Amino acid sequence: MININGIINVYKEKDITSSLVVSIIKRKLKESFPNINVKVGHFGTLDPAAKGVLPIAIGKATKLFDYFIDKDKKYKVSAEFGYETDTLDATGKIIKKCSNIPKESQILDAIESFGSGYNQIPPNISAKSINGKRAYDLARQGIDFCLEPQFVRINSIKLLKFDKNLDLIISCGKGFYVRSFVKDLAIKVNSLATVIELERIQSGPFNVENSKKIDDISLKDDLIAIEDVLFDLPVFNIESKYAKKVLNGIKCKIPNAPKIFKAYVEGYFVGIGQNVEDFVNIKTWLS
Incomplete structure (x- = not known):
């Protein structure tokens, strides 16, 4: 019997949705195994403007959603100071501007002040659910709403580069929104900032080095068995x-x-x- 239960470590490129990646994998499965119907899903949404690691679960591996959604993530982010958009990234409209560009020492102090975590308000353009509806749908309809702050864990933040643009690597727990963090970081230094590039470089045991772009994926060669992705369990x-x-x-x-x-x-x-x-x-x- 063919075993098509497992996970594929997909590298999602910019300007496509996580749902579209799932649909493409479903199509590939249908082409390869026309008589087999299995569930397909992803472990953690990536914004359309973001790129990086997007684990795709197939078959019984979809039962592992709760297990993997709790795993730590790691992001590489570039942000630009001096303005803020309505989406908190480069896809949105500029709604605020400022001339204050902080010094590197201020940035480092602000990063340190977040400690091991803080109460973060998710962005309105997000997949958060409000009374059964996605926040991004409500926002695009012009409906006013407020998202409650939630505590998010920070493992580490490394400053890679800073001029007018800021490059960071952030290791964090579940529910962490990089766009909100960049906004909150800018507030601490009396400025404004917007994400211009975002890449997820690790999601639990899946990292960018071992990921594959959707067009390069072979279901036969790239499907990781369920047993193998649970290597952290005895x-x-x-x-x-x-x-x-x-x-x-x-x-x-x-x-x-x-x-x-x-x-x-x-x-x-x-x-x-x-x-x-x-x-x-x-x-x-x-x-």
């Missing part, structure tokens, strides 16, 4: 005497099981297992 083999119960969804008291693990039953990978107070079950079925 392997735990469930003994045959517990196998029947576990496979029937019954929690079993099994000694020495990790809290969360790649679960194998009699040598076959079945999914992500969990141990809650010494009782083991399969949290996510992937076989």
Whole structure:
């Protein structure tokens, strides 16, 4: 039987949507496997104006959305001081201007002041959901709304270059909006700034070096097996005497099981297992 469950590390280019990448992968699947219908989705939207790593899940790998959406991301961003647009990036209309261009020392102090995270307001042009509708749809319809601030984690921020333009590499947790961060950074130095280039260079275990542009992808060669992308989880083999119960969804008291693990039953990978107070079950079925 053909196994088309796995993840493709796609490099999304500028000026196409994440949804379009999913549609292209679906078309490729249909051409290669016309009699097989499987789910396809992505792990974390990239703005149309952004480029970079966009992991695409196929088949049972789509069940891993919650697992991978929590993984850290890394971005390379270029921003320009002196103006702000309505989208906070180069695709929008300029709505504010200023003549104050900060010094590098001010930038470094401002970056340090964010510490390990802060309460960030997402941009209105974003995929955030408001009463079942996307924020970007409401914004484009001219509907007024407010997005609530949410705490976002910062692992590290490295200043690569600064003149009138600013180049940074940002490592962060889930829910972090680079466009909002650039705006907030500019506020701290009494200026305005807008993102002019944005590239996601890492998403969880997927990095830019191992990604492929959509036109270069081979489903046969570039589909990463589910087992292989869960390399950060310990392997735990469930003994045959517990196998029947576990496979029937019954929690079993099994000694020495990790809290969360790649679960194998009699040598076959079945999914992500969990141990809650010494009782083991399969949290996510992937076989």
